[in-house]
Amino acid sequence: MAFESLSERLNGVFKKLRGKGKLSEADIKAAMREVRMALLEADVNYKVAKDFCAQVSERAMGQEVMESLTPAQQVVKIVNEELTKLMGGEEPQTLHIKNKGQTVMMMCGLQGNGKTTHAAKLGRFYKAQGRRPLLVACDIYRPAAIDQLRIVGEQAGVPVYEMGTEKPEKIAKQAVEYAKDHGYDIVIIDTAGRLQIDDQLMDELVRIKQAVEVDETLLVVDAMSGQEAVNVAKTFNEKVGISGVVLTKTDGDTRGGAALSVLAVTGKPIYFQGTGEKLDALEPFYPARMSSRILGMGDVLSLIEKAQTLQNDKEAEEAAKRMMANKFDMNDMLTQFAQIRKMGGASALLAMMPGANQISSEQMDQIDEKALPHIEAIIYSMTPEERAHPSIINPKRKRRIAAGSGQTVEEVNKLLRQFEAMQKMMKKVKRNPKGFMRGLGGMRGLR
Template sequence: MFDNLADKLQSAFKTLRGHGKLSEQNIKVALKDVRMALLEADVNFHVVKDFVERVRIRAIGQEVLKSLTPGQQLIKVVNEELTALMGKEYVGLTFAETAPTVLMLVGLQGSGKTTSVGKLSSMLSKEHHKPLMVAADVYRPAAITQLQVLGQQLGLDVYADLEEKDPRKICQMAHQKAKAEGFDVMLVDTAGRLHIDQTLMQELRDLKAQLAPKEVLFVADAMTGQDAVTVADQFNKDLDITGVILTKMDGDARGGAALSIKAVTNRPIKFVGVGEKLDQLERFHPERMASRILGMGDVLSFIEKVEKAMDEKKAEELERKIREQSFSLDDFREQLRQVRQMGPIDQLLGMLPGVNRAALKDLQVDEKQFARLEAMINSMTPQERFDARLINSKRKQRIAKGSGTDIRDVNNLLRQFDQARKLMKKLTESGGKRFRHLPKRFSRGKRPF
């Protein structure tokens, strides 16, 4: 998502090269391209009009700082306005003073409500909460079963009643269970429809009145673009939603929903789904998203992914082994596993500033290569994994045969291992304790919602 928009915005900024300051004329030319890029990204017309006008007023006549070119000066203004457009800063969940805190997830069928209940419950449980998922969608076939399966996968509790057809009674019993058994968060998976109708909205209004939720989160499919914004606006008028969860942000949607929904509803995007796996829900940081759109990277999110994948004790042990030159193929295999946990490689590279987007489009990352590397390491003896120098031609043949690869693959693995060992040793010698110096504000205790 946003790749096409990012390319077009970068192209618009290039038109300012060679100019000494941002004048009305050169700004007009650049903003025409910005306007077209936003409209092609399916951003709401009125949102685009107001956005471009704000940028124009701020940019015209500004003297270019000595350290910046006119294009960079405009990027600075656009970055700030894009951030403001999407909400300025991350807005977290509001918790009740007395447990359980009730979170209602609402939206149309197919938007990803049930999966989002599972993802959000998983996130909360990792932050030391005790969530109870409530199956209150009694209309969609297999909705209750789907939530129960998610609960089993996550090892979390689900309240479901296959016999009861009144969602109000289901929620009443679930609330009693939550209070009696010490659940501090109750996430309600409500019913949806293919389109908005009064029966649905009345049911949701009744549930809201009954449960008094601290959050009513509208779940929107980012792939539906402006339709998602229109539906969000209607839900907000009926239910006074408190925030938005955008799903399928890893898809090839143009990004209009993410850029429009806050401006239209005046409600923040709180979370985004970035993949199908149950741990692929992220907090929405407008300033980071704006940086990604403008090709400036997102180092903070990258660091958070590293922290999430890397255990601090293991990092300290790894550092010790590197310093003592005892880094083995077992350790190399563990690092490969942690990299895989961080997500698709192309997404990780997209978070780094200065990475060429066009090159990323052509990059074909073979995720199966990780499995092949691990299979080769698994085919080695403990002694070979401890000391790779033992691996001669005969041993390579055995390893290749045992892993379903060939000797060239084994040679490549050993070369990569040697390069990784040298690089890690160089990093620790030149930069001190690199692994332990990652920011800890996101890794200790509960995350502030």
């Protein structure tokens, strides 16, 4: 989970502050020293960490904190606001897409950071918005690079323009002409990378920008490379000129220093974050939401959006009706598990919930994602009648289900107990739906 170690450290700092009641200047200075160490350990740029802590200290020493009845909460509020500002502000930065003509995007970066895959992800992202994207194969050096783009393009449902091993600038120019003639409104150019920055790579990117009018030059950087990602971004910006960053592998980086440093060091925003290997694992980068997740306030909005993309209004309405009529059965349970898997698994969902930073990495690891297939195997071993009416499952049926699923009778009993607990919860909701909705409404304040 991104920022996991930083989140744990900051939670420890704020816990100490909450235990003090009134805060003195010495308390705030001591807390800021710990915050700075936490940022540095998360691979945040030294100057960025230093300036950030100075800004928070200046605000925390003010009247709003010192005279507050809840000074620790005021400090958390200030840290949240400054983190959001550091990563780009309240609203996410969005790419400027022309209403008429072609918007040309050039993907650049070092080899192995995911340019080709994220070119296809971007194509898929904009296709879902009703656009007509075209991928362009300008990596003529890496073995099978064109084949890879063709494969991921096909998976994303986005066509690929290629001209073999012609000069990249010529391919780019011809591709833009092709897009004009065939009605493609977004052109995404996949360029070559290198294992390290060199003049040959930079010259090629400059020649492409001279051959075609590039609207967005997007640097693809690996979040797991930490501070090195920021150095790469700085160099590319100085030599080629980038408009923004696509940060990949944010699901695997526990430190997150790159996300906190890129804008401050380069002046260029993070537009998107890659959150997994699948082609739908690309999200706009929301600084405010990321800051909330770091501080354990959750990211309920992203959680809701994920759910909405996977379930249409009619499906949601039908599911709600079944629940309210107390008709929730094992088939519905299977459907819920499928939704959880599509949304990244139980641990990914938990990371978006308020208070997630109070769960240790060891506890997070204990969430057994492998349990879902075992539970599904148990349900699939039931007859249609047993799935619809689990109450008829007697000891004899339990033994048969256990044998058919390769699980133990104890595991079957455990699942049935969980199902009964869910049914009881549904009955409570039915008896007092307004009270239930008021409880959910209380989560709004956690945004």
